[in-house]
Amino acid sequence: MNTSSPYQTLENLFRETALIGEAMSVLHWDMAVMMPNGGFEARGEQLAALKVIEHSKAVDPKIGDLLDQAEETALSDLNEWQKANLTEMRRGYVHATALDADLVEAHSKACSNCESIWREAKKESDFNTVLPALQEVLDLSIQVGEAKAEKLGLSLYNALLDQYEPDGRAEEIAPIFEDYAVFLPEFLPQVIEKQSQHGQKTLAKGPFSVDIQRQITKKFAETVGFDFDAGRLDESAHPFSTGHRGDQRITVRYEKDTFGPGLMAVLHECGHAMYEKGLPKEWSLQPVGESRGMAIHESQSLIVEMQACRSREFYQWAAPVLQEAFGQTEGFGIDELHRDAIWVEPGFIRVDADEVTYPAHVILRFQLEQALLNGDMKLTDLPSAWNEGMEKLLGITPPNHALGCMQDIHWFDGAWGYFPTYTLGAMSAAQLFLAANEEKPEIKTEISKGNFAPLMSWLGENIHQKASRYSSQELMKQATGRALDPTAFKNHLTTRYLG
Known part of the structure; x- marks a missing residue:
């Protein structure tokens, strides 16, 4: 295959984004296993920053153009695995472009903050203490769901479900x-x-x-x-x-x-x-x-x-x-x-x-x-x-x-x-x-x-x-x-x- 073809360029771009995801997985592991409690605020900022970088790569406008070009010649240029990869690339791109960077950052920070409060509040069975932070996570999750629902042509709940179970539907x-x-x-x-x-x-x-x-x-x-x-x-x-x-x-x-x-x-x-x-x-x-x-x-x-x-x-x-x-x-x-x-x-x-x-x-x-x-x-x-x-x-x-x-x-x-x-x-x-x-x-x-x-x-x-x-x-x-x-x-x- 032509190493500079639209499809090959997409593979290179998605590889870079995946590497950032791997780095974040280690930071999440460290937060749950090794990190002292005093590190939650800094880790929340680190993860939010990486999430924004990951998102900016995922929504790069040239990806949309490359997807269009690759899809035009997919039947003749790509094997079955590559075609399936192209389909999954499109799915990921639609999900990513539904959200703007500010919402991605706000949601990531809210989740990290809420998780840290929950860990302590759970010990005391204190729902009221974590309630404000959970409300913020819920509100932002609704915004994420609404944005994705509009882009995907789905209900709010199905748009969120689709993140975890592709093509899964509540009905x-x-x-x-x-x-x-x-x-x-x-x-x-x-x-x-x-x-x-x-x-x-x-x-x-x-x-x-x-x-x-x-x-x-x-x-x-x-x-x-x-x-x-x-x-x-x-x-x-x-x-x-x-x-x-x-x-x-x-x-x-x-x-x-x-x-x-x-x-x-x-x-x-x-x-x-x-x-x-x-x-x-x-x-x-x-x-x-x-x-x-x-x-x-x-x-x-x-x-x-x-x-x-x-x-x-x-x-x-x-x-x-x-x-x-x-x-x-x-x-x-x-x-x-x-x-x-x-x-x-x-x-x-x-x-x-x-x-x-x-x-x-x-x-x-x-x-x-x-x-x-x-x-x-x-x-x-x-x-x-x-x-x-x-x-x-x-x-x-x-x-x-x-x-x-x-x-x-x-x-x-x-x-x-x-x-x-x-x-x-x-x-x-x-x-x-x-x-x-x-x-x-x-x-x-x-x-x-x-x-x-x-x-x-x-x-x-x-x-x-x-x-x-x-x-x-x-x-x-x-x-x-x-x-x-x-x-x-x-x-x-x-x-x-x-x-």
Whole structure:
């Protein structure tokens, strides 16, 4: 190809922008893991400045001209990957040009400020302290949504959702969630009755040394395939995965009285990291080489955590490892650990929820953020609306805001429209895991031996290596033979919990 062609020039420009994004990911990681509290103000300014530079590059008028020129000759000049890259470039350009630099800077600073206030206010369950900062983030997020909605020809909410789930639409998600909201009230009591017939939750007795937990989580991460020569495992208030080429970073939060949440969090984040690691190297720093939306991303973490590592097969391997590490066998039998891993019980915290009740947490957030963004509800009413929603969906009421509307970082950090991708990811994971096992029946047997290679190779071939060449729905069709079908998720739950 002509190295000075419009398309090649675009590749060079998008590469520069992607490099800035990689630098920001490290600064965000440092802010959550290493940075002292006194650094929040300066870090907010640093990130805002880089965001403005990134945005100025992304909206350079010559990109629009180059896109027009490249699209005119795409059919004759470009291969299929390049055509897909051009499509993703156009998508990114439309999103970027919808916003002016002042709004980008204001939104970035407001999010950094609100996040820092939230971290302290959450400790005291003090919603009123963070309310003004959250109101500013909400107001600016609405401005971002309105600007993008006009440019994309979408509703405000769909414009924000499109940032995280390309082509995702609330009107298509709502029926899926409504169907589950109808399914859950009848299914949940059956599950709780069935599990009561097999004894109570075991919960091996702690306390559990944090140092030993660190050793165990490292071993489990390596077992899944996490490469510590090209990654790190650290600690943060909220587990997450980030990083870039050759530098994947995951975090965990340990608790002395229980090891399960920390262990599962690491396995979950490994799923994210393995996806990023598996993206095609030849397309790194290009839009087509990025992960395909957050629903697919979440499916990759949940295939590892929920589908594979909460299976009985997994504990055939894990039980002896845990027994040896903690030096005890009581509560560490295969059946006991498996029972604990799939124990179903309505709770207040989304990240600790079982896979049966988890969608209810997402459905609540999906409903509330639409109401807030559309002006149907005031932010001051969020705590009471949250509590009412939890009571309606799960029959429980949070005793304080830290266990209620303040528990997640997402809204306080400006990620409005993100939450639906979690449950879409869970449903995708069930469908993908079923297809993987149909094609490779040895997957579960190998997991019982601590060998994740068959599963990860299938995911690599069917999801990771395809990056953003196809839409989420097309990826699902190619991998499973059909678009996302929530029936697979309900069948999985019925088999695991009532079978």
